[in-house]
Structures are given as structure tokens and as C-alpha cells.
Amino acid sequence: MVLEATMICVDNSEWMRNGDYSPSRFQAQSDAVSLICGAKTQSNPENTVGVLTMAAKGVRVLATPTSDLGKILACMHGLEIGGQMNLAAGIQVAQLALKHRQNKKQQQRIIVFAGSPVKHEKKMLELIGRKLKKNSVALDIVNFGEEDEGKTEKLEALLAAVNNNDSSHMVHVPPGPNALSDVLISTPIFTGDGEGGSGFAAAAAAASAGGVSGYDFGVDPNLDPELALALRVSMEEERARQEAAAKKAAEDASKQEKGGGQHAISQDATMTENKTNDLDDESALLQQALAMSMDDPEVSHDVRDTDMSEAATDDPELALALQMSVADSAKDSASQTDVSKLLADQSFVSSVLASLPGVDPNDSSVKDLLASMQSQSDKNEEERPNEEEEK
Amino acid sequence: MACLHDHSCEDHDCSSDWSLYKHIDLSKISALNEATPGSVKSVFKAWEHRLNSSGEHLESNEGDPELLVFIPFTSDVKIKSISIVGGPDGTSPSKMRAFINRDGIDFSDAQSMQAIQEWDLAENMQGVLEYQTRYSKFQSVGNITLHFPDNFGGDITKIHYIGLKGEATQLKRDVVATIVYELMPNPSDHKTRAESGGGLSHVG
Numbered sequence: 196m197v198l199e200a201t202m203i204c205v206d207n208s209e210w211m212r213n214g215d216y217s218p219s220r221f222q223a224q225s226d227a228v229s230l231i232c233g234a235k236t237q238s239n240p241e242n243t244v245g246v247l248t249m250a251a252k253g254v255r256v257l258a259t260p261t262s263d264l265g266k267i268l269a270c271m272h273g274l275e276i277g278g279q280m281n282l283a284a285g286i287q288v289a290q291l292a293l294k295h296r297q298n299k300k301q302q303q304r305i306i307v308f309a310g311s312p313v314k315h316e317k318k319m320l321e322l323i324g325r326k327l328k329k330n331s332v333a334l335d336i337v338n339f340g341e342e343d344e345g346k347t348e349k350l351e352a353l354l355a356a357v358n359n360n361d362s363s364h365m366v367h368v369p370p371g372p373n374a375l376s377d378v379l380i381s382t383p384i385f386t387g388d389g390e391g392g393s394g395f396a397a398a399a400a401a402a403s404a405g406g407v408s409g410y411d412f413g414v415d416p417n418l419d420p421e422l423a424l425a426l427r428v429s430m431e432e433e434r435a436r437q438e439a440a441a442k443k444a445a446e447d448a449s450k451q452e453k454g455g456g457q458h459a460i461s462q463d464a465t466m467t468e469n470k471t472n473d474l475d476d477e478s479a480l481l482q483q484a485l486a487m488s489m490d491d492p493e494v495s496h497d498v499r500d501t502d503m504s505e506a507a508t509d510d511p512e513l514a515l516a517l518q519m520s521v522a523d524s525a526k527d528s529a530s531q532t533d534v535s536k537l538l539a540d541q542s543f544v545s546s547v548l549a550s551l552p553g554v555d556p557n558d559s560s561v562k563d564l565l566a567s568m569q570s571q572s573d574k575n576e577e578e579r580p581n582e583e584e585e586k
Numbered sequence: 587m588a589c590l591h592d593h594s595c596e597d598h599d600c601s602s603d604w605s606l607y608k609h610i611d612l613s614k615i616s617a618l619n620e621a622t623p624g625s626v627k628s629v630f631k632a633w634e635h636r637l638n639s640s641g642e643h644l645e646s647n648e649g650d651p652e653l654l655v656f657i658p659f660t661s662d663v664k665i666k667s668i669s670i671v672g673g674p675d676g677t678s679p680s681k682m683r684a685f686i687n688r689d690g691i692d693f694s695d696a697q698s699m700q701a702i703q704e705w706d707l708a709e710n711m712q713g714v715l716e717y718q719t720r721y722s723k724f725q726s727v728g729n730i731t732l733h734f735p736d737n738f739g740g741d742i743t744k745i746h747y748i749g750l751k752g753e754a755t756q757l758k759r760d761v762v763a764t765i766v767y768e769l770m771p772n773p774s775d776h777k778t779r780a781e782s783g784g785g786l787s788h789v790g
Contacts, residue, residue: 299690329619329650330692360623 200260200301201235201244202289203228203308205271208250208280210311210341215370220340223375224308225271227337230376231306232267234385243301245292246270249285250278250311256288260296280311286323290332303332306384309350310340317349324356331359335384339368339375601633606665606750611658618654618692621645621742626655629748636671636713636747643673644745651737653679653745654696658729665724665752667716670707672737673744678709679734682717687728696733709738713747726755 205228211221228246235242243260246267257270286305293303305327313320327334334357336350347367354365364383368375379385607630617626628642646653672678683701685691691699702724705717737743768775 294692294694325647325650329647329652331618331623 196239198239198298198301199235199242199304200293200296200298201231201242201304201306202260202292203231203244203246203306204282204285204289205246205248205274206250206280206308206310206340207248207274207276208278208311209276210280211276213340216339216368216375220310221274221276224310224339225274226374227308227376227379228271229268230379231385232264236262236264241298241301243296243298245289247285247289247292248274249282250280251275252278254281254284254288256292259292260301279314280309282307282309282313283315283319283323286327286334290327290330293332294330303330304335305332306335306337308337308339309346312341312343313346313349315349317345317352320349320353321356324353327357328359333357333359333362335363336365337368337375337379337384338365339370603751604633604669604749606659606663606752606754607631609659609661609663609754610750611660614656614658616656617644618656619646619650619652621647629745630657631747633749636669636749639673639746646743649741651679651734651740651743652693653734653743654691654693655732655734655748656691656729657732657748657750659727659754661754662726662728662757663750663752663754664721665719665727665730665750666721667718667751668705668732669710669713669716669747669749669751670745671710671713671747671749672707673740673746674711676738676740677742677744678707678711678738678740679743679745680707680736680738681705681734682707683733683735684719685731685733686724688731689729691731691733696731697735701733713749716749716751724752726757 205224207221211219211224213220216223232244235244241262243262244258244267245256245260246258247254247256251274257274258267261267286307289305289307290303293305296303324334334354336354338347338350350365354363357363366379366382366384368378610630612627612630615626615630620626622642622645625642626644629644631638644653644655668682668684670679670682681704683696683704685696685699686702688699703720707717708715732748734743734745
């Protein structure tokens with residue numbers, strides 16, 4: 196949410212005709228520019244963004260810092276490609292444009308797309324960098340396109356000269372199947388120094404991940420933001436509850452000094468959670484969505500795995516149980532039923548417990564535990580067929 | 587607390603004179619070319635602590651002695667004099683230029699603009715030197731920008747204390763932050779008192 200004025204320096208030199216970024220370097224750059232503009236404007240409505248070109252007929256400011264997204268997108272249209280990029284002049288003109296921004300409270304930032312070879316000397320770039328630092332202007336460099344010898348070194352020197360307290364970044368984007376914008380979304384250029392990716396970036400990432408299947412909960416955040424928000428919040432709550440339960444289980448287990456008991460209890464905890472979820476009629480659909488998206492078995496398996504890893508090393512039977520449950524993690528209900536079957540098998544559990552050192556199966560607390568687990572696994576078996584019917 | 591002025595200090599308390607720092611809007615102070623962002627806030631403190639160099643102080647970047655400090659006030663003030671305590675070994679600033687009520691000055695502006703007043707500073711390690719202002723020009727100061735272009739030969743410039751002496755008025759200089767101009771008049775925005783129900787003035 197930092198209040199910022201940004202100038203984007205676009206490289207429209209001859210090297211941008213190349214197609215190693217699909218569809219062409221220039222197109223990929225345009226997409227990235229539009230995404231950046233959107234992200235900046237969304238993170239703070241008072242942010243302004245401007246654009247200038249560095250090649251073709253010379254350094255030309257297409258749009259002075261403005262918060263009007265349409266204007267910026269419009270000026271990216273019909274840009275001609277040609278000539279050579281003039282990095283130094285581009286940065287200096289960007290600095291001048293920022294100096295004359297309307298709202299002096301905005302922080303100054305320049306984003307440079309360096310796709311063609313850099314013809315300037317390292318010393319000159321360092322001088323420019325120091326001047327930017329002195330006037331507290333941050334600089335982000337996107338190094339893509341031509342891999343010239345010395346280009347990376349010069350850009351690194353420039354970054355080092357500008358960098359003040361990690362406010363400036365450089366991103367290398369090698370040519371590949373991923374679009375330039377996709378790679379940039381996860382970088383600090385978009386997320387802005389660890390403020391947490393803006394909702395825009397997250398939605399954009401979801402959209403680009405491939406249509407409907409990319410959305411977290413099968414719900415388009417744009418179409419129904421409240422539902423998406425509700426789903427996300429309930430999922431986080433669920434996760435928090437599970438973690439708390441797992442922690443509590445770990446504490447209980449360490450008190451009783453049972454390696455295997457730990458496994459049983461944490462499993463018990465996760466299954467209790469599942470059960471309480473299922474009982475909530477009103478949000479039955481919600482829970483389904485949760486279950487589907489959350490990959491329930493994986494979560495509960497992770498919990499179990501961490502606890503069981505120590506126990507499994509000295510107990511072959513437990514290791515077997517572990518293997519069985521992990522092997523079935525792909526199937527949702529199937530694995531649950533397997534494990535619940537295992538637990539329901541009273542004799543199996545008692546034999547496991549008996550083989551563990553320090554555990555007395557005749558101990559009352561252990562017996563109570565077994566009894567409660569037994570009844571719960573029964574209930575779970577009932578719930579499972581219900582869920583199958585609902586689906 | 588030895589006050590090295592050539593008057594006896596029993597009559598008044600030096601520290602109360604230098605209390606303009608209380609009227610500075612600390613959240614909006616900024617400095618250009620400082621080595622540690624935010625360190626500029628540490629130079630505005632009470633008179634008694636001016637020689638206390640153990641805490642933070644303002645330093646410029648390596649190899650560049652220029653500093654620019656922007657000081658906004660919470661209300662308009664009148665500044666009588668300024669005191670600067672610099673660092674040792676040539677890191678004290680040697681010149682000071684002041685700009686009044688100008689927002690967003692950077693180094694190129696500072697170098698090209700005519701300052702409202704300029705001073706040649708001396709190394710003021712004990713903090714007893716004060717630099718008087720042309721008082722008539724410093725009558726209603728909403729913010730002041732101090733530009734230190736040079737120092738006594740050190741690699742960096744260090745400032746431990748900036749003291750301001752003067753008076754604070756309770757007035758606030760009117761600043762119109764953003765103006766929204768109407769392209770087309772919208773009658774609903776301009777309801778007269780009669781329409782909004784209550785044009786009667788209350789008398790008695």
C-alpha cells in the first residue's frame with residue numbers, strides 16, 4: 196500500500212522483434228507493462244504510473260504519471276519498433292518525469308525493461324545509479340531478451356549503486372515456455388517488498404494458470420467475490436484449527452510418551468475435525484468444496500507423517516500402516532476408509548500398542564482412547580456413505 | 587548544565603528557548619542522501635541532549651557530503667536562529683542554505699534556486715554557536731528545507747543536532763491539498779439553504 200509514482204521504461208528496439216518469448220518479445224513486454232500498471236493502481240488507488248519508450252525515434256514520454264489505466268493501455272498500442280535502446284537517457288528522462296509529479300508525497304520508482312544490449316559504460320551507469328539513490332528514487336530492472344556479455348554485469352552494478360535498503364530489485368527472465376508476465380508476478384516487482392501479493396496478482400496468477408481449474412475453490416473471484424472470500428476464510432480457519440489440534444495432540448503425546456499413540460491421537464484429532472465439519476448441514480456444500488480443494492488426505496497425512504516418522508523407525512508394523520495410508524493418498528474417501536478400517540480393527544491397534552515400549556494396553560486411559568476411537572471410526576463410516584450419496 | 591553563552595544562565599533556561607523542535611511534524615520529516623533512511627528524525631531533540639552523540643545521527647552517503655533536510659511544522663513558526671552540531675574530523679557541514687515553504691525540493695532544485703538565506707558554518711562541536719536569521723523573512727514558516735552543500739573535507743557529513751529557536755504561533759498555513767474542478771455543474775451539489783430546509787437564522 197505504498198503511495199508511489201512509477202515510470203516504466205519500455206524497450207522498443209529492433210531486438211524486440213525476436214520470438215523467443217511468445218508471441219514476440221515486444222508483445223510479452225506490453226502484457227507485462229499492462230499487468231504492472233494494473234497491480235500498482237490496485238494496491239493503492241492514488242498510485243500513478245507513466246510510460247516512456249527508450250528506442251525508435253529516441254526517448255519519448257508516452258504518458259506522464261497518471262492513475263488512468265485506460266490512457267496507459269491506449270498508449271501502448273501502435274508503438275513502433277526500431278533503433279537502439281538508450282538506457283541512460285531513458286532513466287534520466289524518467290527521473291525528470293517523476294520529479295514533476297503532481298503529488299510530491301509519492302515515492303519515486305522507475306521500472307526498466309532491458310531487452311537489448313546495453314551500450315553504456317559501467318561507470319556511467321553507476322553514476323546514474325548514485326544520482327537516483329541520492330534523490331531517493333528506487334529502480335527495478337527486468338533483464339530479459341538478449342544475453343550480452345557484460346550486460347548482466349553492468350545492470351548489477353547499476354542496481355548496486357541505486358539500491359537503498361533493498362527497495363530496488365532486478366529480475367532475470369530467461370526465454371522459455373512461461374510468459375514474461377507470469378514470471379514477473381511472483382517477483383518483488385509485483386509484490387512490492389513483501390507486503391504480500393496484492394489480490395490482483397493472486398487473481399491474475401489464478402487466471403493464467405488455466406481458466407476455471409486455476410481458481411482456488413472453483414469459484415471465479417471476479418464473478419462472486421463474497422463466496423470466494425468466504426471459502427478462503429473458512430479454509431484458513433480450518434487449517435488453523437487443524438494445526439492447533441495437531442499441536443495439542445503433540446503435547447498430549449509427549450506427556451504420555453507414546454510414539455504410536457501420537458499417531459493415533461493426531462489422526463483422531465483430524466478425524467474429529469472432519470466429523471464436526473460434516474455435521475454442519477447448512478454449509479454442507481461449502482464443506483464439500485473445502486474437502487475437494489483442500490486435498491483432505493494430504494493434510495491429515497502430513498500431520499500423521501510428521502508424528503509417525505519417529506515411531507515408524509522402530510516399529511515395522513507402524514511403518515506398514517504408514518505406507519498403506521500414504522500410498523492411498525490420491526483417493527479421498529478410499530484412504531480415509533482404509534485408515535479408519537485399520538483403527539476399527541481393535542486387535543490390530545492393541546497389538547501395535549502392546550509392541551511399543553512404555554505403553555500398557557491395560558492402562559485405563561489407553562482403553563478409553565481405544566473405545567472413543569472405535570465409536571468415532573464407526574460414526575465416520577456412517578458419514579462417509581452419506582457424503583457419497585450427496586455427491 | 588553549563589551554558590557557554592556570555593550571559594548568566596540564571597535568568598532564563600536555555601533549553602526552553604530551543605524548544606521549536608516540539609512543533610516539528612516528525613512523521614513528515616525527510617532527508618535526501620541520508621545513509622540510513624529515517625535517521626534524520628534523531629537530530630531533533632532537546633537542547634540538553636544536543637551533545638549526546640551516542641544515539642543515532644544523520645549521515646550522508648559515502649563519498650557524497652551533500653545533505654538536504656525537509657522540516658515541516660505542525661503550525662506556523664517564527665525562526666530566530668538555528669544551531670547545528672556536526673561531526674568531528676571534517677564531517678561537519680560548512681555551508682547551510684535555507685528554503686522556506688517549498689515542498690518537494692531535491693538536489694537539482696536546491697542547487698539552482700536562490701535560497702532565502704545562506705550561512706557559512708563553523709565547526710560547532712560544543713553546540714554553542716547559533717546562526718541568526720533575517721527574522722523578517724522567517725515570520726510565518728510552515729516548513730523549512732535546509733541544504734548542506736559541503737563539509738570541512740570529510741568523506742561524509744555527520745549532523746548530530748539541529749536546533750531551532752523562535753516562537754510558534756497557533757496558526758496553520760492553509761494548504762489546499764487537492765482541488766476537484768467541476769466540468770459540469772451538478773445542481774444537487776449546490777443545495778441552497780432554503781432547499782435544505784432551515785434558512786432561518788437564530789436570533790436571540
